[in-house]
Amino acid sequence: xxxxxxxxxxxxxxxxxxxxxxxxxxxxxxxxxxxxxxxxxxxxxxxxxxxxxxxxxxxxxxxxxxxxxxxxxxxxxxxxxxxxxxxxxxxxxxxxxxxxxxxxxxxxxxxxxxxxxxxxxxxxxxx
Amino acid sequence: xxxxxxxxxxxxxxxxxxxxxxxxxxxxxxxxxxxxxxxxxxxxxxxxxxxxxxxxxxxxxxxxxxxxxxxxxxxxxxxxxxxxxxxxxxxxxxxxxxxxxxxxxxxxxxxx
Amino acid sequence: xxxxxxxxxxxxxxxxxxxxxxxxxxxxxxxxxxxxxxxxxxxxxxxxxxxxxxxxxxxxxxxxxxxxxxxxxxxxxxxxxxxxxxxxxxxxxxxxxxxxxxxxxxxxxxxxxxxxxxxxxxxxxxxxxxxxxx
Numbered sequence: 001x002x003x004x005x006x007x008x009x010x011x012x013x014x015x016x017x018x019x020x021x022x023x024x025x026x027x028x029x030x031x032x033x034x035x036x037x038x039x040x041x042x043x044x045x046x047x048x049x050x051x052x053x054x055x056x057x058x059x060x061x062x063x064x065x066x067x068x069x070x071x072x073x074x075x076x077x078x079x080x081x082x083x084x085x086x087x088x089x090x091x092x093x094x095x096x097x098x099x100x101x102x103x104x105x106x107x108x109x110x111x112x113x114x115x116x117x118x119x120x121x122x123x124x125x126x127x
Numbered sequence: 128x129x130x131x132x133x134x135x136x137x138x139x140x141x142x143x144x145x146x147x148x149x150x151x152x153x154x155x156x157x158x159x160x161x162x163x164x165x166x167x168x169x170x171x172x173x174x175x176x177x178x179x180x181x182x183x184x185x186x187x188x189x190x191x192x193x194x195x196x197x198x199x200x201x202x203x204x205x206x207x208x209x210x211x212x213x214x215x216x217x218x219x220x221x222x223x224x225x226x227x228x229x230x231x232x233x234x235x236x237x238x239x
Numbered sequence: 240x241x242x243x244x245x246x247x248x249x250x251x252x253x254x255x256x257x258x259x260x261x262x263x264x265x266x267x268x269x270x271x272x273x274x275x276x277x278x279x280x281x282x283x284x285x286x287x288x289x290x291x292x293x294x295x296x297x298x299x300x301x302x303x304x305x306x307x308x309x310x311x312x313x314x315x316x317x318x319x320x321x322x323x324x325x326x327x328x329x330x331x332x333x334x335x336x337x338x339x340x341x342x343x344x345x346x347x348x349x350x351x352x353x354x355x356x357x358x359x360x361x362x363x364x365x366x367x368x369x370x371x372x373x
Contacts, residue, residue, distance in 0.1 A: 027257055027260070027261070028257075029253035029254050029256065029257040030253045030256065030289070031253045032253075060278065060281075061260060061278065061281055061282055061285060062282075063282050063285040063286055063289075063347075064286060064344060064347055065285075065289060087185065089183060089184045089185070090149075091142065091145035091146055091148075091149060091180065091184065092274050092275045092277075092278040093278065094145065094180035094181070094183040094184045095142070095145070095176065095177075095180045095275055095278075096275070096278045096279050096282050096351065097180075097183055098176050098179045098180045098183065099176070099279065099350055099351055100282065100347040100350060100351060101346070101347060101350060102347070104183060109182075109183060109184060109185035110154075110185040111148065111149065111152055111153075111154060111184060111185045111186060112152060114152075115152070115154065115185065116185075142275065
């Protein structure tokens with residue numbers, strides 16, 4: 001513990017067969033986001049994961065930092081021969097991202113975890 | 128959608144659409160504007176932003192019911208529909224939508 | 240026009256940027272903003288608070304409730320005593336597509352707000368103000 005404050009929480013990463021599942025349930029500060037990026041990359045290699053599903057249905061704010069982090073995760077995953085799907089984006093978040101002008105190119109999205117898993121299992125054929 | 132669309136009404140309808148997409152888990156939504164007489168730049172922009180937002184969420188939209196006047200307005204205003212699919216009639220949009228999800232439509236009765 | 244309520248907080252760490260989001264959210268809720276308008280101003284606040292921290296070396300955020308007749312609004316001011324920006328117009332454009340640097344944050348915050356202004360010069364720090372009206 002530093003300064004008497006509780007340690008920053010890690011975001012848990014679950015392994016499900018060839019896929020890694022991340023459910024973001026807390027408001028994240030920037031260091032936590034970076035930590036997640038690092039840890040995901042490590043685990044993709046460690047478990048030879050083919051896909052990463054990131055559930056952001058509890059995330060009420062996605063700003064350019066988080067948006068970029070998601071894009072980076074997708075890029076790094078692809079280099080490691082894994083695909084990324086981001087699921088559960090809230091409508092208010094989507095509308096704000098459009099207004100913000102952030103390009104989430106390279107990040108596949110699906111409405112929910114079920115559809116995201118189906119997408120990954122289909123091997124990401126072109127829609 | 129039916130009736131005159133002003134900017135704020137369009138915004139409300141579009142937000143409701145995105146919410147419905149989440150609730151029903153529909154990967155594809157058809158926005159039919161057959162009953163809309165005119166579209167100004169603001170409304171057109173709202174439509175496009177909504178389609179972009181739906182896409183970000185993981186759903187696709189088809190805009191149908193575009194009357195010749197609206198098509199002219201869209202071109203005249205220089206609005207770029209980009210890769211948004213549009214169809215003149217709702218029927219055509221449904222055929223497109225069903226095609227995308229792997230179903231086919233056959234006609235069982237002569238066209239009226 | 241007179242601002243009625245006011246609050247100021249430090250932005251010196253990642254946790255502070257997160258707190259700015261939380262405090263902005265509460266102000267927006269208290270002022271009766273719709274969910275989408277809340278999301279827009281909280282996202283804009285996040286961008287600008289982060290800028291103040293990373294590019295400004297830390298700073299402060301000021302919250303003010305605005306009243307103009309029956310209209311209610313929220314104004315946020317982000318102030319730092321950092322190096323300042325030499326070419327503001329360029330900074331607003333820079334990085335918008337490459338996704339790095341100030342551009343995405345500044346331009347994004349402007350697009351998400353009803354009002355936006357920025358004062359900055361080399362050696363004179365940076366002050367950015369945004370406002371959203373209900």
